[in-house]
Amino acid sequence: MLQFLENIFGPSWIVSLIAFLISTTVILIVTPVTFMMMTWFERRIVARMQDRLGPNRVGPAGLLQAVADGVKMFTKENITPRAADKWVHLIAPLVATGPVIFLFAVIPWGYGLSPVDINVSVLFVIAVSSISAVGLMMGGWGSNNKFALLGAMRAVAQMVSYEIPAVIALLSMVLFTGTMNLNKYTELQGGLPILGNTLKDVIPDLGLGWFVFTPIGLVGFMIFFICILSEGERTPFDIPEADSEIVAGYMTEYSGMKFAVFYMGQFLFNYALSMVASIIFLGGWNFPGIPQLISIAPPIGALASAVVLGAKAWFLFFVMIWLRGAFPRLRMDQLMAFAWKFLLPLALINILSAALWLTIMLWCTGDCTQNPWVFTVGGINPLGWLGNSPVLRQLVGFVLTAIINAGAFFWLLNVNRRPAGETPADLARDQAFGTASLP
């Protein structure tokens, strides 16, 4: 492709420029369309849960409802409160939404379909996704409204708190795989569950070596998904825009297109992080049949891989909608306690597990004697019996990390359990609640 373009256009910098323009255009078209589909999808699913029909008038099955909403948003009056900081108020939605669209630049949409392939894309995702918190604070502060200020403070506190377990969960995966490149993650997750690519020569590539099937990946996925819910402000963590408490949080004073941009940023953030979670934990575009399809017919395989990855991301988004239709929201202090008392220790223990797994995998493979870091106990290598078989090492690592992670999970659950039936109030309730038979 590049060679072909070079033949036509000449100097390579022009070719690069054109290639970037094309991918930028595609991203800028695909993401808003995704957003529109997401709003329709959410409304239909929640309506289904609530015994309603949802939007079904505009277009087939209401699919064009988002277009109608867009027209409405464009024609609405754009209100800036008189006492607001005009420029901050105007720029805030852009600051909140811009970084989210950056995220899509490093995400591999399918086999060979990453707009920009950089080596540290995980780091890029973490760094850029945090910028939108600034936009939220600008929106809340610039509106000069108390509800907006409260909402913005909540949003920032929440994003900062949940960033930490999310990053640590990703870090354990980085340790586990030894790479920060999102493209590499997909390659590493082929093969069989748990065993991964180790038996590639014996059994055909099933594309099921997803990290979510390993104890480290499972705990990491759990933590990361909860953090996505929180950072993307989804129920039960939609505290910054709790409509029954603080009206609409930092978006209270926004109307028309500025509001729509905020809204788009939020939905795309959910989608981008769902994609990242699918790539890192759910095997990316790996699925039985896809690796074979790619090797037979690369273009069709690439398309199919994009569909598979999209399906995984949409499934995660569906889970978010499901939660939204079913759960009430937590309170601010309960939210913080959950992040710092449960998720953070669990994420740290997960890192320990990842390090242990790595030690078992790499301990004394190859030329053992030359390695100054290998220590022996009484002249015997404590892991020498594992030999050089990666399958055996992987199984031992699996069992050990499974025990550690499961133990940590249940221990933390127990530590953080509500003291049910122990407080005097509970005891009194158990004894006294009932019916009084009055004369």
Place this chain on the structure above:
Amino acid sequence: MLKTQELQINIGPQHPSTHGVFRLVVTVDGETIVDLKPVFGYLHRNHEQLAEVSTYIQMMPFTDRLDYFNSMANNFGLAIAVEKLAGIEVPQRANYIRVLMAELTRILNHAAAVAFMINDMGAWQTPLAFGMREREKILDLFEMASGARMMCNYFRFGGIVRDLPPDFMPLLNDLMKALPTFFDETERLLRENEILLLRSEGVGILPKEVAASYSVTGPVLRASGVPYDVRKAEPYSVYNELDFDVPIGSVGDIYDRFLVRIEEMRQSYRIVQQVIERLPDTTGGHINPAMASIGKQKALKPPVGDVYGRVETPKGELGFYIVSDGSARPYRYKVRAPSFINLTPIGDMCRGHKVADVVVILGSIDIVLGEVDR
């Protein structure tokens, strides 16, 4: 220590979860509530003054608009008060139909109250949809009997405006089959959902003594552990012939209030069952023949004197104090509105909790602004 500044927020008059036009002046330190002052009166409609220029029966439709969720129970209150004042006898059948309507109202109100509370906690309208589904069925019954869904205006002095239509009982029996499942579902939701428990247990506690000193009534009082119910304390109509219990809580937090509401729905269900059994054998028509026409209702002139008639509405004790000077219009008319009196201790309940708790506590008191402001 960081120096913090207190912030004063107006929750309302326009706010998604104040259940009407109502304002809470909240002083917060960060997220914690330092002080809270309820401000009401936005919906004042001169209800009591209107009574003094109306005949007695003209007041009946106005009581529908007090607590528009429970128009039947409000009608009941006025009917009881005026019948006591004028000494009008009510036939047995009319009494049973009245009790049937009052208890259906209680189920309707509590279903909506529980649903709205969970909605205030942030569950995005799903529990509301399920609560409203049951409410719709009962409203259909009301429409059948009285011609209106919410503003029923069904009671008359000496009875009710017309007897139950023939289609009424089959529909009621269908509803009776569906209701127990609804109660169980709602209770399981509240007892088993971790987030609901976290949000409701130990929040908004109203101790027994404080509740009594504010003269709070209804489920809020019973949740605090005081077994007081007008239906038992001063039985009116045929309640002393019916068998039912009064559920009470112990701690007086949000969780107790909603357990009490769910149990009250079950007790109302029991009462309705008994009424359905006895209704075919009742004697007398739907109204006292002496009061059977609208002309007779209009010409009602109670003797000189005063009376306090009270009923247990779903929200608490609804009382009507009427002074008569012997003319066709009351000399003085005063309503003791349960929503209004239950709302007064909200400051005590909220202090020290978080902003997010305010709306849930408000939802757990279960107010209707039409009754608060009158």
